[in-house]
Amino acid sequence: MYNGLKEYIHFLEEKGELRRITEFVDPVLEIACATDIESKKAYGGKALLFENTGTSYPVLTNMMGSEARICYALGVDSLDGVGTRIDQLFDLVLGGKHGLRDKLKMLPLIKQAAKWKPRRHKGHAPCQDAVQYTAQLSQIPILKCWPQDGGRFITLPLVNTISPVTGVRNVGMYRMQVLDDATTGMHWHMHKTGAKHLSECTHRLPVAVCLGGDPVYSYAATAPLPEGIDEYMLAGFLRGKPVELVKCFTQDLMVPADCDFVLEGYVQKSEEKFMEGPFGDHTGFYSLEDLYPKFHVTCITHRFDAIYPATVVGIPPMEDKYIQEATEKIFLSPIKLAIAPEIEDLFLPEEGVGHNFAIAKIRKQYEGQAFKVAHALWGAGQMMFNKFLLVVDEDIDIRDREAVFGTICRNVDVTRDLLFSRGPLDVLDHAAPTTGFGSKLCIDATRKATVFSDRKLERVVRVLYDNDEKDASRSRKLWLLGANCDPLRDGRVGDHLILDARSKRGMPGFNRPWPDILAHNPEMVERMTELLKE
Numbered sequence: 001m002y003n004g005l006k007e008y009i010h011f012l013e014e015k016g017e018l019r020r021i022t023e024f025v026d027p028v029l030e031i032a033c034a035t036d037i038e039s040k041k042a043y044g045g046k047a048l049l050f051e052n053t054g055t056s057y058p059v060l061t062n063m064m065g066s067e068a069r070i071c072y073a074l075g076v077d078s079l080d081g082v083g084t085r086i087d088q089l090f091d092l093v094l095g096g097k098h099g100l101r102d103k104l105k106m107l108p109l110i111k112q113a114a115k116w117k118p119r120r121h122k123g124h125a126p127c128q129d130a131v132q133y134t135a136q137l138s139q140i141p142i143l144k145c146w147p148q149d150g151g152r153f154i155t156l157p158l159v160n161t162i163s164p165v166t167g168v169r170n171v172g173m174y175r176m177q178v179l180d181d182a183t184t185g186m187h188w189h190m191h192k193t194g195a196k197h198l199s200e201c202t203h204r205l206p207v208a209v210c211l212g213g214d215p216v217y218s219y220a221a222t223a224p225l226p227e228g229i230d231e232y233m234l235a236g237f238l239r240g241k242p243v244e245l246v247k248c249f250t251q252d253l254m255v256p257a258d259c260d261f262v263l264e265g266y267v268q269k270s271e272e273k274f275m276e277g278p279f280g281d282h283t284g285f286y287s288l289e290d291l292y293p294k295f296h297v298t299c300i301t302h303r304f305d306a307i308y309p310a311t312v313v314g315i316p317p318m319e320d321k322y323i324q325e326a327t328e329k330i331f332l333s334p335i336k337l338a339i340a341p342e343i344e345d346l347f348l349p350e351e352g353v354g355h356n357f358a359i360a361k362i363r364k365q366y367e368g369q370a371f372k373v374a375h376a377l378w379g380a381g382q383m384m385f386n387k388f389l390l391v392v393d394e395d396i397d398i399r400d401r402e403a404v405f406g407t408i409c410r411n412v413d414v415t416r417d418l419l420f421s422r423g424p425l426d427v428l429d430h431a432a433p434t435t436g437f438g439s440k441l442c443i444d445a446t447r448k449a450t451v452f453s454d455r456k457l458e459r460v461v462r463v464l465y466d467n468d469e470k471d472a473s474r475s476r477k478l479w480l481l482g483a484n485c486d487p488l489r490d491g492r493v494g495d496h497l498i499l500d501a502r503s504k505r506g507m508p509g510f511n512r513p514w515p516d517i518l519a520h521n522p523e524m525v526e527r528m529t530e531l532l533k534e
Helices: 005-014 030-039 067-074 082-094 100-113 193-200 215-222 231-239 319-338 369-378 381-385 401-411 474-484 522-533
Strands: 018-021 047-050 059-061 130-132 158-162 169-172 176-180 183-185 204-211 244-247 254-256 261-268 274-276 290-292 294-302 308-310 343-347 357-362 388-393 418-424 437-444 461-464 491-493 497-500
Touching (some): 005 047, 005 067, 030 522, 067 319, 158 193, 169 215, 204 254, 357 369, 369 388, 381 418
Parallel strands (some): 018 047, 388 437, 461 497
Antiparallel strands (some): 047 059, 130 294, 176 183, 183 294, 204 261, 244 254, 343 357
């Protein structure tokens, strides 16, 4: 649908979804500050194109940061109904079990499947208009997003690797800290497929990092796909046409021909890791320094009219909110069918930054079913990182906060309806007692025989906050609860549930570093606010 970012930008401009900024804005802090301000406006603000960056290339931010723009990026009028088509794609590729009637229904889909599979691009590829065998990353307007960041970070990369064992491709999105003109970090968490591919190789893992191109690639790289589903197959499925790939010059990898930039290179398995970070992360806090591998750039290619894409993350709401909402709607159905068919709907509030909070609506048939659903979800893919899970009945609107609070007040007995557990957490969870491992809490707010009428929420759950946050908004307090609380360590059950959402810095027995909340210099915020008014 879009032959590179330039076409997508023109489309957004026609729809009134883009602002061009011609005044010089520095890629070091200023672009991120302006983006942070814009993304917190009503309905996600506008996409921002910074045309004067001190380099030869403009910078595009917030490109999927609204409900309209995420739909434009995916090429759909609305996200409703896409999930059903995704179910069919999974069944077709993964070989779901069907009767003869179901197989006959799949025939039209099988005929279309050839249109979705990636294919080789014929002729010259735009992403290879210019070739630079001596890498110079300093020529690209890579952002430094927050004051305490360890440097500039590539934040919207499509990291292409192939499993040395299976030959299956993966396209993931992992931040990359720039170390010098030809070296970056590769932020592969232990749970990620890229890290798995590195562990499978014996010497050196070829890597190709794409930037830009059709925006559907950026979404596909974040999608929770089961193994066996190629991200470019998903992109082709959403577009209704195949992604055209071209071979890299210095690595044995194929990349989309319409990308804006391609960084070819490798990760050396035996090389000593370096201390990466800090980085202002989607949690709203700085993620702490840790050891990660290095990525060595062997070649940079780009379009003549290349545009550098970036995303800025931080205290919600930001662009990732809308990407997450799309994922909820598109991939809910596979979760229901494969894990817990009684789930009617699943909602991840933006304050949970992707996984700290989840609300599940179920068709309840028996007591204890809420806890059965909790165990199922906590064992499923990225849901293993969930920390607080609330389960309600099927007649509750889980996106209506007052309705949700009301059902907690009426239906929850803290001596009966709480399930504490332990399991994996996101390695970015700074409140966990151990990196990547901590506790979880499920609250069963479904109807029981006893109903507590006219009860206040504070009589069920009480949350403790630091003194300087006591007058904060309800949304900010909810975000702090998800970020700062380990349910088992920081929860106490008596007449009601008490949860401690205060800073644990200096707390006896807590030996991990405690990160700062993200914030820009007030003078810069004022200056960027005035710039956006103009």
